[in-house]
Amino acid sequence: MKLEKYISKGYRFSTLKEVGKIGVLALSMVALLGLFALFFLRSTTEMMELPKNAGQSYLTVDATHVKNDDAYFHEFMHRIRKNDDYLVLGTSESGYLDGYNYWELLNADSSLKHQFSVLYGAGRFCERYIPSMINNPEIWRNQKLLVIINPVYWREGLSRFSLEYHERYMNESEVRKARGKSTRKEDFDLLFSGSGIGFMKGQMNSANNWIDKNIHELYYGRLHQFFGLEEESIVHFTPHYPRTGLQARTSPELLEKVKSEVMEDYNCTQEFINTGDYLMTELFLDSEYRNAALDYFLELCQELDVQATFVIGPYNKILTEKNGQDAIARQYAQLYKELQSKFENAGFPYIDATEISDVPHSFIDKQHHSKYGGYLLYQILKSELYE
Numbered sequence: 001m002k003l004e005k006y007i008s009k010g011y012r013f014s015t016l017k018e019v020g021k022i023g024v025l026a027l028s029m030v031a032l033l034g035l036f037a038l039f040f041l042r043s044t045t046e047m048m049e050l051p052k053n054a055g056q057s058y059l060t061v062d063a064t065h066v067k068n069d070d071a072y073f074h075e076f077m078h079r080i081r082k083n084d085d086y087l088v089l090g091t092s093e094s095g096y097l098d099g100y101n102y103w104e105l106l107n108a109d110s111s112l113k114h115q116f117s118v119l120y121g122a123g124r125f126c127e128r129y130i131p132s133m134i135n136n137p138e139i140w141r142n143q144k145l146l147v148i149i150n151p152v153y154w155r156e157g158l159s160r161f162s163l164e165y166h167e168r169y170m171n172e173s174e175v176r177k178a179r180g181k182s183t184r185k186e187d188f189d190l191l192f193s194g195s196g197i198g199f200m201k202g203q204m205n206s207a208n209n210w211i212d213k214n215i216h217e218l219y220y221g222r223l224h225q226f227f228g229l230e231e232e233s234i235v236h237f238t239p240h241y242p243r244t245g246l247q248a249r250t251s252p253e254l255l256e257k258v259k260s261e262v263m264e265d266y267n268c269t270q271e272f273i274n275t276g277d278y279l280m281t282e283l284f285l286d287s288e289y290r291n292a293a294l295d296y297f298l299e300l301c302q303e304l305d306v307q308a309t310f311v312i313g314p315y316n317k318i319l320t321e322k323n324g325q326d327a328i329a330r331q332y333a334q335l336y337k338e339l340q341s342k343f344e345n346a347g348f349p350y351i352d353a354t355e356i357s358d359v360p361h362s363f364i365d366k367q368h369h370s371k372y373g374g375y376l377l378y379q380i381l382k383s384e385l386y387e
Contacts, residue, residue: 050075057085057117058237059107065236066119067171069132072236076117077139085115089129090148093313093368094120099249100258100371105378108246112386115240116146123165125153127191127293131170131178133300145301145308146381149294151283151315151335152367159287166192184299187292250375258371259361267318272365280320280366283331285338298346309349311381312339314356314373316363332357351384353377 050071057079065072080087088094088103097104103116126147133140152158175192182188248254263270272278284290301308320329336354343350356362362373369377 055079057083057115057240059240060118060238062234062236063121063169064234066132067169069136069171069174073132074136074139076237077143080117081143083115084144085117086144086146088116088118088120088146088148089124089126090118090120091124091150091153092120092122093150094118094148097371097374099245101374102377102381105246105249105375106381107240108243108249109378109382110243110246112382114144117240121169123158123162124169125290125293126297128165128169130188130191130293130296130300131174133297133304134178134181135174137304140300140306141304143306145306146311147308148311148313149339150313150367151332151339152281154283154285154287154290154335155281156284157281159284159290161191161289184296187296190289190292191296255372255375258375262361262364262370262372264360265318266322267316267360267363268366269364269370278319278366279323280316280325280328282328283335285331285335294342298342298348301348302346309351309385310339310343311351311353311377312336313377314354314362314369316366317357318360319363319366351381353380356380 058076061073061076065076077087090103094101094103099105099108103118106112106116129140170192179185179188179192262268263273266273266278268278300306315332317329317332320332336352340350340352356369356373356376359373359376362369362376364370
């Protein structure tokens, strides 16, 4: 008895045979469309519409352009240098704070000469920019940088390689290109190879990047453009806001309201205390990864004549003392000394903002400053940079 008798009429071998023909036809059509896009349609990267007049600086640029180190990011950097403005490099502490973070207040202050562009994000420490500085030194040369050094990045989980952050911020093809030019390959591999994420993982990342750059671009770039299909809109550049609102935001009444959002005795929010996870985390002062990241970045800043000013940020000392964690307080004190020595030896100016560590209402948790903390940081930066 033939096997096909046990198969529904809708699934006879003859039917499957026809389905197979349709599948082959569909794959052929897909291949032909790809070849058509490759040979007859312009690449979307060739169709980038950069602003024709290089005028004022932008506040920020879409993170995809920074990751890919493309023409949009280069234009962003070019405008900052042309206008003699500052680029702020920060981590998660440097996000938007409803108008109260330090760079928001600096940009609202009409008495200041410069504007402050900003790149920030969790895990976006200074090593994220090393491949770009190696591959495209011309966009970094003579730039004015304000680099925020958050001391919590020497704690467990942030003091070593993170695959999550690596995949979020780094473009594998740009990393590989930079490695070939790097003069510190051991440090480079420590920062960007994951200290043993494995050969196969590296090959998979390379394959995925090749697909994104080539296959995805053919079908979702060139063909979408040809057929008039719209992709998700990307805000390539964010312009600076008007220099207004500083006096209103920093009035005594509003500052008191801002301070009331934070518990004075713990120096964090009630919501954070309710999580139960408010013990400060031990630091790893001899972290090879974190120290190599900063040393390599400093060396490249020297080579490229970058006008970098480093800001040694505060930590929640009040919470540390409330928890009775004296050993961790001593670790932070030691880290501050080492950072100061590092910047002095490298010949770069630094701003010590650690006095905020002792000020009530300055933090919302164990690693992010509050709106009031952002205001205090603004005051210190303005004083050190302009007064």
